[in-house]
Amino acid sequence: MNLILTIAWTHVRHRARQTLVAIAGVMTGVGFSIMMAAMMEGSQDDFIKTLVDALPHISITDESREPTRQPADMVYAAAELHGLTPQVRRPGIKNPMAMIASLQSWVPGSLTPSVQSKALLRFAGRNLNISIVGIDPHTEVHVSNLGTHMRQGTLTSLYRSSNAILLGDRLANKIGARVNSNITLASAEGSNMNATVVGTFHTGFRAMDETTGYVLLKTAQILEKQTGIVNEIRVRADDPMAARLIAERIGEQTGYKSISWQEAQEDLLSAITLRNVLMYTIVGAILLVASFGTYNIISTITHEKTRDIAIMKSLGFRDHTIRAIFIVEALLVGMVGAALGWVFGYLLTRGLASLEFKTPFSDYNHLPVLYAVKHYVLATSFALLSSLIAGYFPARAAARLHPVDIIRGAT
Amino acid sequence: MSAALIEARGVTKILAGVVPVTLVQDIDLAIVPREFVAVTGPSGSGKSSLLYLLGLLDLPSSGDVLIDGRSTTSMTENDRAEVRLKRIGFVFQFHFLLPEFTITENVALPMRALGQLPSRAITARAEQLLASFGLGDHRRKTPDQLSGGQRQRVAVARALANDPPVILADEPTGSLDSVATAQVFGILRELVTLHGKTVVAVTHDLALAAQMHRRIHIIDGRVARDERVASATA
Ligand SMILES: Nc1ncnc2c1ncn2[C@@H]1O[C@H](COP(=O)(O)OP(=O)(O)OP(=O)(O)O)[C@@H](O)[C@H]1O
Ligand SMILES: [Mg+2]
Numbered sequence: 001m002n003l004i005l006t007i008a009w010t011h012v013r014h015r016a017r018q019t020l021v022a023i024a025g026v027m028t029g030v031g032f033s034i035m036m037a038a039m040m041e042g043s044q045d046d047f048i049k050t051l052v053d054a055l056p057h058i059s060i061t062d063e064s065r066e067p068t069r070q071p072a073d074m075v076y077a078a079a080e081l082h083g084l085t086p087q088v089r090r091p092g093i094k095n096p097m098a099m100i101a102s103l104q105s106w107v108p109g110s111l112t113p114s115v116q117s118k119a120l121l122r123f124a125g126r127n128l129n130i131s132i133v134g135i136d137p138h139t140e141v142h143v144s145n146l147g148t149h150m151r152q153g154t155l156t157s158l159y160r161s162s163n164a165i166l167l168g169d170r171l172a173n174k175i176g177a178r179v180n181s182n183i184t185l186a187s188a189e190g191s192n193m194n195a196t197v198v199g200t201f202h203t204g205f206r207a208m209d210e211t212t213g214y215v216l217l218k219t220a221q222i223l224e225k226q227t228g229i230v231n232e233i234r235v236r237a238d239d240p241m242a243a244r245l246i247a248e249r250i251g252e253q254t255g256y257k258s259i260s261w262q263e264a265q266e267d268l269l270s271a272i273t274l275r276n277v278l279m280y281t282i283v284g285a286i287l288l289v290a291s292f293g294t295y296n297i298i299s300t301i302t303h304e305k306t307r308d309i310a311i312m313k314s315l316g317f318r319d320h321t322i323r324a325i326f327i328v329e330a331l332l333v334g335m336v337g338a339a340l341g342w343v344f345g346y347l348l349t350r351g352l353a354s355l356e357f358k359t360p361f362s363d364y365n366h367l368p369v370l371y372a373v374k375h376y377v378l379a380t381s382f383a384l385l386s387s388l389i390a391g392y393f394p395a396r397a398a399a400r401l402h403p404v405d406i407i408r409g410a411t
Numbered sequence: 412m413s414a415a416l417i418e419a420r421g422v423t424k425i426l427a428g429v430v431p432v433t434l435v436q437d438i439d440l441a442i443v444p445r446e447f448v449a450v451t452g453p454s455g456s457g458k459s460s461l462l463y464l465l466g467l468l469d470l471p472s473s474g475d476v477l478i479d480g481r482s483t484t485s486m487t488e489n490d491r492a493e494v495r496l497k498r499i500g501f502v503f504q505f506h507f508l509l510p511e512f513t514i515t516e517n518v519a520l521p522m523r524a525l526g527q528l529p530s531r532a533i534t535a536r537a538e539q540l541l542a543s544f545g546l547g548d549h550r551r552k553t554p555d556q557l558s559g560g561q562r563q564r565v566a567v568a569r570a571l572a573n574d575p576p577v578i579l580a581d582e583p584t585g586s587l588d589s590v591a592t593a594q595v596f597g598i599l600r601e602l603v604t605l606h607g608k609t610v611v612a613v614t615h616d617l618a619l620a621a622q623m624h625r626r627i628h629i630i631d632g633r634v635a636r637d638e639r640v641a642s643a644t645a
Contacts, residue, residue, distance in 0.1 A: 003523040010511045311507045314468050315521050315569075316496025318489050404469045407503065408459070 026337020029290025034345025046368035056234035096230035110142035134220025153199020168209035291386035310406035330391020452629035500570025560591025
C-alpha cells in the first residue's frame with residue numbers, strides 16, 4: 001500500500017470510535033440530503049406531470065393581445081374622452097372551425113374547440129356558481145385526459161340526452177346529485193335550462209372536481225345565447241415542452257391570445273425554482289454540518305499526532321506528504337460516510353415513499369419520490385468537497401509544524 | 412576543506428523573544444568521513460541545539476551549515492528534507508518511534524518516503540537491519556512491546572535505513588542501563604569501524620566519550636575544546 005494511505009489508514013483505524021462518529025455524521029448528512037432531494041424533486045416532477053396532463057398545453061382565447069381600440073381612440077388619438085359607452089364586440093373566436101383546420105396543418109398536436117361559461121346550478125334547493133365548459137367529445141379525448149378521469153359515464157354520454165352534463169364528483173356529492181338527476185342551470189345571459197347529469201369525473205384537482213361541469217358545445221352556446229360561439233381553442237402538443245414556442249407562433253398567425261401552460265403557470269414555476277434554491281441551500285448546509293465531525297476528528301488526530309508529525313518531518317518527510325496524509329484521512333471518512341449515506345438515503349427514500357397521508361390539494365396518499373443518480377452524485381461530491389475542506393486546514397497546520405519545537409519540548 | 416561531510420561556518424542560533432536566548436554562538440566545525448565524535452558539555456550548554464543545526468532540523472540565525480560542501484541555508488525546506496532523508500540519520504535520546512506501527516514498519520518508513528526501492532526489498536532490508544541488531548525475533552512487535560534498549564536499537568536501525576554517511580545521535584544511551592548502553596554504544600562504534608560511517612553523538616558519559624576519536628566540548632553555546640585522539644582517526 002502507498003505510504004500516505006498506510007499512515008492515514010493506521011491513524012483512523014486506531015481511533016475507531018471517533019472515526020465512526022465522523023463517518024456517521026457524513027452518512028446522516030448524505031442520507032438525508034438524498035432523501036430530501038428525492039422528495040422535493042419527486043413531488044415537483046409529479047406536480048408538473050399532473051399539471052401538464054390536466055391542463056391544455058396551449059389555450060387560444062378570444063381576447064386580443066391588446067385591448068380592442070374603440071372608435072373614439074381611432075379618431076382622437078391623444079385625446080382623453082370620458083363617459084363613452086364602448087362599442088359592443090361580438091365575443092368569441094371568428095370562424096373557429098376554419099382556424100382549427102388551418103392550425104391543424106402545422107401544429108404538432110391536437111386541437112379542440114370549447115366554450116367557457118359560468119352558470120348558477122340549482123338542485124334540491126341549493127344554488128352554486130359553477131364553471132360550464134362546452135366541449136366536443138370527439139376531439140376532446142385527444143386534448144385533455146377528462147375521458148380517463150370519468151367515474152361514471154363517458155364523454156360520449158353527453159349525446160345521451162339533450163342538455164346532458166358531466167359533473168365533478170365532489171360537486172355532485174356536495175349537492176347530492178347522481179346520474180340521471182335533473183338540475184337547473186341559469187346563465188348570466190339570462191337563459192335557464194334543465195339538464196340531466198349523465199356522468200361524473202374525478203381529476204384529482206379539488207378546484208376542478210368541485211366547481212366544473214362539462215356539456216356539449218351546443219348546450220353551452222345556448223346558455224351563452226350565442227349560436228356557433230367558441231371562445232377557447234385548446235391544444236395538446238405532442239411535446240409539452242415545445243408549447244411555449246408553438247403558442248407564440250399561433251399568437252402571431254391568428255392575432256388571438258395564445259398562452260402556453262408554462263406562461264399560464266409562470267408564478268408556480270418560479271415558486272418551484274425558489275423551492276429548489278431553498279432545497280439546495282438546506283442540503284448544502286446539512287452536508288456542511290456533517291463535515292464538522294470530520295474536521296473535528298482530523299484536527300484531533302493532528303493534535304494527538306504532533307510528535308509523530310515532528311518525527312516524520314525530522315526523518316525527511318516533505319510538507320506535502322504530511323499534508324496529504326491528513327487530507328486522505330478526511331477523504332477516507334468522507335468516502336466511507338458517503339457510501340453508507342447512499343444506502344441510508346435510499347432506505348430513507350423508500351421509507352418516505354411508503355408513508356400514507358392526505359393533502360388538501362390533491363388526493364395522493366403517497367409522497368411521490370424521484371430516484372435519481374444525480375442526487376447521489378451531487379451529495380457525494382459535496383460531502384467529499386466539505387471533507388476536503390475539513391481536512392485541509394488541520395493538514396496544513398500539521399505540515400507547517402517545526403520539528404525542533406516539538407523535539408525540544410519532548411526531550 | 413570540501414572533504415567535510417558536515418561543516419558549520421560561524422553558526423549562531425538565537426531564539427527571538429522578549430528575552431532573546433542564544434543557543435549556540437559562532438560555531439566553526441568540520442566533520443570528516445569515518446569520524447566518531449563525542450559532543451560533551453554541561454546541561455543546557457547547547458549540545459542538542461548544535462546537533463539540530465548540523466542535522467538541518469533547525470535553521471541558524473546566522474552562518475551556514477554545509478552538507479557535502481553544499482550550503483543548506485539557501486535551500487528550500489523540501490530540499491533540506493531530502494538531504495535529511497538521504498544523507499543524515501538521526502537518533503534521539505527518546506526513541507521517537509511511531510507507536511502504531513511495527514518496528515519493521517518504523518525502520519521501513521524512511522525508505523518508503525524516499526521511494527527508491529520496491530516494497531518487498533524495503534521490508535527485506537528493514538528486517539535484515541533489525542536482525543543485525545539482534546531484534547530479528549521482535550520484528551512484528553510495536554515499540555511499546557520492547558525494552559528501552561531494544562527501542563533505541565530500532566531507532567539506530569531506522570537512522571541507517573537509507574544508508575546515510577552520517578549518524579547524528581543525541582544522548583542515544585541517556586535513558587539506558589549499563590548493559591543496554593554498552594550494546595547501543597557498541598553498535599555505533601561498529602558503524603564507524605566496520606561500516607565506514609561517521610557518527611556524532613552527544614553524551615554525558617565521560618567514559619564513553621573517552622572511547623571516541625574526537626571530543627567537542629561545548630560551554631555556553633561555544634566550542635570550548637575540540638580534541639582528537641591521534642591514534643583513533645582514520
Ligand atoms: N525553546 C526554548 N526557549 C528558550 N530557551 C531554550 C529553548 N530551548 C532550549 N533553550 C535553552 O537553550 C539552551 C541550550 O539548550 P540545549 O537543549 O541545546 O542544551 P543541551 O546542552 O542539550 O542540554 P542537556 O544536556 O540538558 O540536553 C538551554 O539553556 C536551554 O534552556
Ligand atoms: Mg540535550
